[in-house]
Amino acid sequence: MTILRILDYPDPRLKTVAEAVVDINDPEVQQMISDMLETLENTPNCGGLAATQLDIKNPKRIFVFYDFIESEGTPAVPTCVVNPEIVHIEGEVFEEEGCMSVYPDYIQAKVTRPAITHMRAMDRHGKPVEYIRSGYLAKNFMHEIDHLNGKLYIDHLKPVKRTLVNGKITKAKRLKEKRA
Ligand SMILES: [Zn+2]
Numbered sequence: 396m397t398i399l400r401i402l403d404y405p406d407p408r409l410k411t412v413a414e415a416v417v418d419i420n421d422p423e424v425q426q427m428i429s430d431m432l433e434t435l436e437n438t439p440n441c442g443g444l445a446a447t448q449l450d451i452k453n454p455k456r457i458f459v460f461y462d463f464i465e466s467e468g469t470p471a472v473p474t475c476v477v478n479p480e481i482v483h484i485e486g487e488v489f490e491e492e493g494c495m496s497v498y499p500d501y502i503q504a505k506v507t508r509p510a511i512t513h514m515r516a517m518d519r520h521g522k523p524v525e526y527i528r529s530g531y532l533a534k535n536f537m538h539e540i541d542h543l544n545g546k547l548y549i550d551h552l553k554p555v556k557r558t559l560v561n562g563k564i565t566k567a568k569r570l571k572e573k574r575a
Contacts, residue, residue, distance in 0.1 A: 396429050396430055396433040397430045397433065397434075398430075398433055398434050398437050399430050399431065399433075399434045399449040399450050399451060400449065400450040401434075401438070401444070401448060401449060401450075401495050401496060402448050402449065402450060402496055403496055403497075403498070403568075403571075404494075404496050404497045404498070404547065404549075404564065406496070408447070409447065409448060409496055409542075409545070409547060410545040411447045411454060411545055412447075412543070412544055412545045413445075413446055413447050413454045413455055413456045413457075413543040413544075414453070414455055414456065415455070415456050415478050416455045416456060416457065416477050416478055416517075419477060419517060419519070419520070419521040420521075423453075424455060424457075424477075425519065427446065427451060427454075427455060427457060428457060428459075428475050428477075428519045430449075430451075431444060431446065431449065431457060431458075431459045431475065432459050432473050432475060434449065434459075435459045435460070435461070435473055436473055438495065440499070441495055442460060442461060442531065442535055443458060443459060443460035443461070443535050443538070443539050444458065444459050444460075444495065444539075445457075445458040445539045445540075445542030445543050446458065446543065447542050447543055447545065448494075448495065448496045448542050455477070456477065456478045456479065456543050457475060457476070457477050457478075457543075458475070458476055458479065458539035458540070458542065458543065459473065459474065459475045459476075460473075460474055460476075460532070460535055460536075460539065461473055461474070462474040462526070462528075462532070463532070464528070465528075465529060465530040465531060465532070466529070466530075475518070475519055476514070476516035476517070476518070476524065476526075477516055477517040477518070477519065477521075478516055478517055479514050479515070479516040479536070479539075479540055479543075480514065480515050480516065481512060481513070481514055481536065481537070481540060482513050482514065482515050483512075483513040484509035484511065484512050484513070484533075484537075485509060485510060485511040485513075486509055486510025486511055487507060487508070487509060487510060488507070488508055488509070488510050488533075488534065489505050489506070489507050489508075490505060490506070490508070490534065491503045491504065491505055492504065492505070492506045492508075492534065492538065492548045493548075494538070494547060494548055494549075496547070497547060497548070497549060497564065498564060498567035498568065498571060500567075501563060501566070501567035501570070502549075502560060502563055502564060502567055504548070504549060504552055504556065504560055506534075506548050506551045506552070507551070508533065508534040508537050508538075509533050509534075509537065510529060510533060511527065511528070511529045511533050512526075512527070512528060512529075512532070512533040512534075512536045512537060513525070513526070513527045514526045514527075514528075514536050514540075
């Protein structure tokens, strides 16, 4: 297994629209899933990762996340979903968000997301799975599917706010390069 490199904005590959998985048993797909889970579990303070934000040759419609039920306080389980689709959303929240590809130590911004998200997908064995989650995961599912469509959370910002964030990104990029 391999720990994959997380792409940093403005890497052009972050704009890649991922292709659907056609054959779940394709060894390349299974390897991708194993590597993505390994990367999630070895990245501190990371709630989820999409294939298109990682250094992967042909990223597919796959993301990994820690599944838990917020209201029940269940333990966080590393989980992967393949070809995810949002079937229903409810409510609205406007809360701070960050992204592993957009200098998470420095940049957060408020984005409108659903309060409850209902997602359908396949697991790594091709079995249909369904998640209805509120709170953090309701937002996270939208965030990760945006990634698979080549979109970042900062793309949702209004122009004035985006200009402000762009300025912060330039500074954060400089700081990170200095640290490296
Ligand atoms: Zn992200």
